[in-house]
Amino acid sequence: MQIFATFEYSPLLELAISELKARDVGEIYAVPLALRNEDPRILDTIHRSDGVSYIDKGFILAFLLATIGASKGFVWEWGPVIWGLIGAASGIVLGLAISWCQIAYKRRRTRLRIRKGTKGDVILIVTCDEGQVHVAKDILWDHQAIGLAVTE
Template sequence: MLILSTFEHSLEIEEALAVLEHMGIGRQRIMLVAMDNPIRWSAPRAVQTSGRTTLPFEVGMAAATALSVIGICYGFVLVWGPIIWGILTALAGFVIGFGMTRWVQNVREAAGIKMKGRIPELTLIVRCPEEQLQDVCRVLSQYHALSVGQIQERLS
């Protein structure tokens, strides 16, 4: 059987390799491949799309525009007039839009929602007999493999 698993680069992969060797799987039956990260090597783009830094500003400006229109409309009947109320509500709209967007981004980061963007850095390929299949899969999962797969070897 061939067992394939992916890991992030850490000490856990070293510990898993030591346990596999202790189980009797020799080094000649283990292959470890470091994966290239295309994002790391790509050339920087001239125009950056909306990201973590620009999105709160854009949402803040949109909220400022919307609330300033409402403030100007109500300013015709309120004491300070449409100009002052338009400026005040624009400032309030920007603060609300910017603050809420940053808050949502921080909550998502804290909850780990961006985890699906992780790219595995190492691929481990292990050739083992079927009797050891469950033990090897258990060891790989115990040492935090991102994914584990199996391939039945064909005899030719």
Template sequence: MRVISSFDHSIYLELALTALEEHGIEKRSILAVPLEKAAEKPKLLDSIHRSDGTSLIDIGAACATALTVIASSIGFILHWGPIIWGLIGAAAGFIIGVLVDWLLKRQKSNQRKSQVIKGKSTEVIVVIDCEAHQMEAVEATLWKHMAFGVAKLQ
């Protein structure tokens, strides 16, 4: 019988592994594999097939719309007229929005890197080979020690 579970990389994992050994599961019957984090850089544009939620043009488009309306309204009294001032407002708003979004995401990325340094890491997959009569105790132990999920294979 095989039991598969996932844990956050924390003290609960260590407690669960120790408790399993106390239930008679040998060390060689337990496999714990930490998952690696994706090191992919955020993309400037999201596609229809893949979106990582970190597109840099979202705030730029909103700022461009807002400044287009404001600049074209003011353009009725200025020399170049509302169309030219609307285009200037759109370009300025887009640039401001992209810069603000880029700075915010850069700051958030730096905070995330510091969290990783402080010990925040990924999940750990635990695979346990056990006898049929041990399966219920193993499953109960995993749930007791804050497993994210447990699967049983027979």
């Protein structure tokens, strides 16, 4: 039987592996997961959406500021069309600036976290006999496994 468990990379993972080896539970295989290094796309498509986009806030602010500009443009000198276009352009620029600042802050925070030694998650695969499954599950849960699955 195989037991799949996920852990954050920490000393508890090392303790779990040591305790499994001490109890002679079976074969142990650890696979570290790589952290995501891909930059977000400018526009999301129908076929691939990562949930992060530079332009979403810009479109929302462009709509809001164009509406305000067009309605106030009836009173102002240049008219509603020009003020609507000015509002739309300034909304896109403002939204892109906000998105750029947020992404720059996240990158900086991620780089600092990686520099401090934070790693990704680790998948631990334990192959053992059917009688040892309960012992291995207890050890893994005691050492703060994030998730656990047993297969035959």
